[in-house]
Amino acid sequence: MSKLQLSFACWNYDRIAALFDGSIQPKGIDLNYLNMPVEETFWRMMRHEEFDIAELSLSSYLVGLDRGYPNVTAIPVFMSRSFRHSGIYINTNSGIVKPSDLRGKRVGLPEYQLTACLWIRGILEHEYGVEPASIHWLTGGEETPGRQEKVALSLPPEIDIHAIGPDQTLNDLLECGEIDAIIAPRAPSSFLNGSPNVARLFPNYVDEEQSYFRKTGIFPIMHVVAIRNDVLERAPWVAMNLYEAFEQAKQVVYDGFNQTAALKVTLPWLVAEVERTKEVMGEDFWPYGVERNRKTLEAAVTYSFEQGLIKKPLQVEDLFVKSTLERFII
Known part of the structure; x- marks a missing residue:
């Protein structure tokens, strides 16, 4: 059975490098990775829904959900986070x-x-x-x-x-x-x-x-990953398979950070910085999923509602593909 061909527009973050170099592949999916500046991706996805999967501004996504456009649904994978x-x-x-x-x-x-x-x-x-x-x-x-x-x-x-x-x-x-x-x-x-x-x-x-x-306990989320609804309608399994692949790709970065024999990143005090970050934020300091990020997501929704960007408060569970809210445990 051939893999599903899907376009994926996103900037070239280290946390997805294993996806676009092919060392990690989402099950049943062949990603056509489009390395694009975030502003261009957001504009083209919000205005024209040009891609099957795209990095998307969290704020724009909340406004879109509030108003019924574009026709996309996010998975709880957070391409960009930043204290501001x-x-x-x-x-x-x-x-x-x-x-x-x-x-x-x-x-x-x-x-x-x-x-x-x-x-x-x-x-x-x-x-x-x-x-x-x-x-x-x-x-x-x-x-x-x-x-x-x-x-x-x-x-x-x-x-x-x-x-x-x-x-x-x-x-x-x-x-x-x-x-x-x-x-x-x-x-x-x-x-x-x-x-x-x-x-x-x-x-x-x-x-x-x-x-x-x-x-x-809030680590601000900037960008989510959103999938066009017509893709999810014909292949609902895409959401969870992508989610798992994103988790695996992020783990590759963590493994590189934990390697102290040689520096994976061009920063002379990388090891010290990773140690300081873990001391403040824990081992999984860039978590995906809903529960680990509930306080952050609730804060973003609250701020958007208070500031008049969205007209009704949204529930965190309504932001994401339902299958990604729970994890199968063996």
Whole structure:
């Protein structure tokens, strides 16, 4: 019997390397791996459902579920996760030195519904008491003019949000002081180039993020893996077979990290970093599945609902293909 041919659009993470080099193969599936930047994958999947399987923004996925599009369902495999205290950049002349100083300020973001921005707003509100309605939001391209939201939004009336000019960029506005801060998954070029006008709100962001994890147990999820519903309708077994293959591919990375005779990754203190991470987060520090991630998923849904991105609270179990919610135990 021939294998099912399926396209899979995703960036080239180490945790899926064993899938695209063929050393691990999902049962009954031949993956046509398409290595693509995340923004392009999200746009093409959300707007046109171009791929059988794709990495997808968690926030966009929640908005899509709330509104009934696109026709995809996720499995609890999380391609991208990231603590986001590092993603708040300030103009050093703005008077911002602590989170509460963001109240009343002009803060740029590439898209309001971006998952990183969802998490940062939620963290600012729940950990520091800074509500989204207390900030003046401006949206637009971070480095290139003209960026728009991937999905149309209908936000609460108390949210003050406007697009920047068609020829403006958030990076330029931040550096010259026309906006006071940016929250974004990518560091602005002004920061990377060492501009004295731009700095992180949390220079010691690793300490902040580890404290946040110790307090909440939350490791923010950025991206899920979503499968088109027509694929699941004709071959429902695809979801669990993919899930198992993703778990196996991630274990290959863990095994490499645990090899101390030679460094698998081009980082001189890799062993020390892995040891520090395990001390804070445990052996399986990048867990898949629902139960190990329930608090994180519930927080994402709560933030999305509170911020007006989704109009009704979603149950965690409703986010994923049902067969992946349980594991068969011999």
